[in-house]
Structure formats: C-alpha cells, structure tokens
Amino acid sequence: MELAALVENIPFETLLLYLSALIIPLLFSVYNLTTSSGPKYIKKEWDRYPILERRVISEGERPVIFLTVGARTRDLPTGSHVKLRIPNPSDPSRPIIKSYTPTRFDGSSCELMIRIYPSGAMTPSLYKLKVGDTLEMMGPTGLHRYLGSGTFTYGKKTYDNIKRIGMLAGGTGVTPMIQIINKIIEEEGDDTEVCLCCFNTTTEETLLEDELKEAMSKSGGKVEVKFFASKTGKGTTEKLSMRSMSGPGIIKLLGIKEGEEDSSIILMCGPDGFVKHVRKELKEDGSMKNIMIW
Structure with a gap:
C-alpha cells in the first residue's frame, strides 16, 4: 500500500521518465540478443560469413572439399545459387566472383561442395580457407527454381505438368540435382x-x-540414380563416357519413353565440355523441348 501511495504522488511526467529509463535499455538488450546470436542472414548484398567446417572428401590432382559456412536463410528457393567473391591479386579493382549451388542450406549453415582446380582463378584460394576464416557471399541468386509437384521456372518461362525429370550431372554438377531430389522426397504429394x-x-x-543411394532408398521408388565413369567401372559404377552418347541414347538412358517428351524435362549441370556435348546431341535429336542448364 505504501508503494502504491508513493507512485500516486509522483507526477505522471516523472513516472514516464523513470519507466523509459528502465524499459528502453531492456528492449535494446532483447534486440541485441535476438539479432547477434547465431549466424547472420544471407542477403543480396556482399557480406562476410564464417567457415564452420572444412572437409576434404576426395584427394588427387583435383580434390573436392566441403565448406560449411555459417549463414542463415529465411527461404532459399530450390535450384538457386549463392555467389562467392575473393580478391583478384592481378587486378584489385575486379574481384573474382563465382556462383555455387549449395548441397544443403538449413537454418544456420550453408554447405558448399567445391572441386579444386590447380590453375583455377578461385578454387585454390578456397582450398586454403580454414575453420574460423571468413568468406564473402551473397544470395540467393540465379533464375532456376523448382516449385514442387513437377513445376519449374526459369525467369518468366514456366515448365509445368512435368511427370519425369532426367538429370545429367558431370562431377560437382550434382549439387543442384541433390537440392531438387531432396525437395521431391520431403514434399508430401x-x-x-x-x-x-x-x-x-x-x-x-x-x-x-552414399548420400545419393540413401536418397534413392528413402524416395519410395520415385528416384533412380545411376553412376558412370569414362575410364574405369567398378561396383555400381558402369564404364561409360558422355562423349560417346547420342541424343536418342541420352534420352533412353534417362528413361524418357517415346510420347512422354512433353511431360518430361532434362536438367544438366557440369563442366563446359560436358554441357556443350549434351546440348548439341539433344538439339540434333530435336524431340526434347524441355531442357534446363545450370
């Protein structure tokens, strides 16, 4: 009662001033806690994000690494990319920029699979990154989108009512394919x-x-994965070179039957020579109209 009586005797303006002095710092503390805890959101402006994990998954002349970058996303569209930027030692005014498709993007990290080319402009620098270093990144970028239930968009162009997706991946070109496969598996219906x-x-x-075989087993028969190597075949990997494939052979390999071309789409991603050969052969064949290239 004494406290209530004391408050009643304080002028309203003075009471408001006291309350403001208490509440405003509290609000700032809550704001700082919610915005500074955890990784920053990725955005369409360049910013630096920390390397949380680095793994070498393939050795040799052209090793492959996984970089897990601490970056949050509100909604990364399936099929989209992120861009990486590093300084250009030969021309500081023109930094080196390259797009990558994450293999995984969850609430707090972005996982990138990168093949290192010894003479490449960017990848040797990425190979030297260690846990705790930072990397310049922005996103999402690109026009490719998989909206689910057999619908793709590329800018203003829409491919819908797709019943079968044929995917051709050369090397690290498997990354956008994994994104799409995961969405199909996870999305009910x-x-x-x-x-x-x-x-x-x-x-x-x-x-x-292993990850692709696991996805295949989880898909309930919706996903089939085939592995090929041009020099050697071993285990579940068959010896076959894309350079030996014709347009009709490519279509048959993907299980697209005659009469199903309009309800099918071919997606491809890989080295320039790989994509150039596939485009040439499919163009000469002429039966496939729905084609997307990453």
Whole structure:
C-alpha cells in the first residue's frame, strides 16, 4: 500500500521518465540478443560469413572439399545459387566472383561442395580457407527454381505438368540435382519421377555416392540414380563416357519413353565440355523441348 501511495504522488511526467529509463535499455538488450546470436542472414548484398567446417572428401590432382559456412536463410528457393567473391591479386579493382549451388542450406549453415582446380582463378584460394576464416557471399541468386509437384521456372518461362525429370550431372554438377531430389522426397504429394545419371572420369571421383543411394532408398521408388565413369567401372559404377552418347541414347538412358517428351524435362549441370556435348546431341535429336542448364 505504501508503494502504491508513493507512485500516486509522483507526477505522471516523472513516472514516464523513470519507466523509459528502465524499459528502453531492456528492449535494446532483447534486440541485441535476438539479432547477434547465431549466424547472420544471407542477403543480396556482399557480406562476410564464417567457415564452420572444412572437409576434404576426395584427394588427387583435383580434390573436392566441403565448406560449411555459417549463414542463415529465411527461404532459399530450390535450384538457386549463392555467389562467392575473393580478391583478384592481378587486378584489385575486379574481384573474382563465382556462383555455387549449395548441397544443403538449413537454418544456420550453408554447405558448399567445391572441386579444386590447380590453375583455377578461385578454387585454390578456397582450398586454403580454414575453420574460423571468413568468406564473402551473397544470395540467393540465379533464375532456376523448382516449385514442387513437377513445376519449374526459369525467369518468366514456366515448365509445368512435368511427370519425369532426367538429370545429367558431370562431377560437382550434382549439387543442384541433390537440392531438387531432396525437395521431391520431403514434399508430401510430389510424385514426380527422377532419374539422375552421374558422370565422372574415374570411380574414385564419384561424389556423394552414399548420400545419393540413401536418397534413392528413402524416395519410395520415385528416384533412380545411376553412376558412370569414362575410364574405369567398378561396383555400381558402369564404364561409360558422355562423349560417346547420342541424343536418342541420352534420352533412353534417362528413361524418357517415346510420347512422354512433353511431360518430361532434362536438367544438366557440369563442366563446359560436358554441357556443350549434351546440348548439341539433344538439339540434333530435336524431340526434347524441355531442357534446363545450370
């Protein structure tokens, strides 16, 4: 009662001033806690994000690494990319920029799979990154989108009513394919069928084989994955080179039957020579109209 009587005797303006002095610092503390805890949100402006984990998953002349970057996302569209930027030692005014498709993007981290080319402009620098270093990144970028239930968009162009997806991946070109496969598996009611063909030079260069086999087993028969190597075949990997494939052979390999071309789409991602050959052969064949290239 004494406290209530005391408050009643304080002028309203003075009471408001006291309350403001208490509440405003509290609000700032709550704001700082909610915004500074955890990784920053990725945005369409350059910013630096920390390397949380680094793994070498393939050795050799062209090793492959996983970099897990601490970055949060509100909603990364399936099929989209992020951009990385590093300084250009030969021309500081023109930094080196390259797009990558994350293999995984969850609430607090972005996982990138990167093949290191000894003479590459960017990848040797990425190979030297250690846990705790930071990396310049922005996103999401790119026009490719998988909206689910057999619908793709590329800018203003829409491919819908797709019942079968044929995927052709050369090396690290498997990354956008994994994104799409995971969405199909996770999204209830998406019955789109997928056939993914992974091409590499040797069986040792095959990437994410265990993860892809696990996705296939979890898909309930919706996803089929085939592994090929141009020099050696071993285990579940068949000896086959994309350079030996014709347009009709590629379509058959993907399980697209005659009469199903309009309800099917071919997605491809890989080295320039790989993509150039596939485009040429499919163009000469002429039966496939729905084609997307990452």
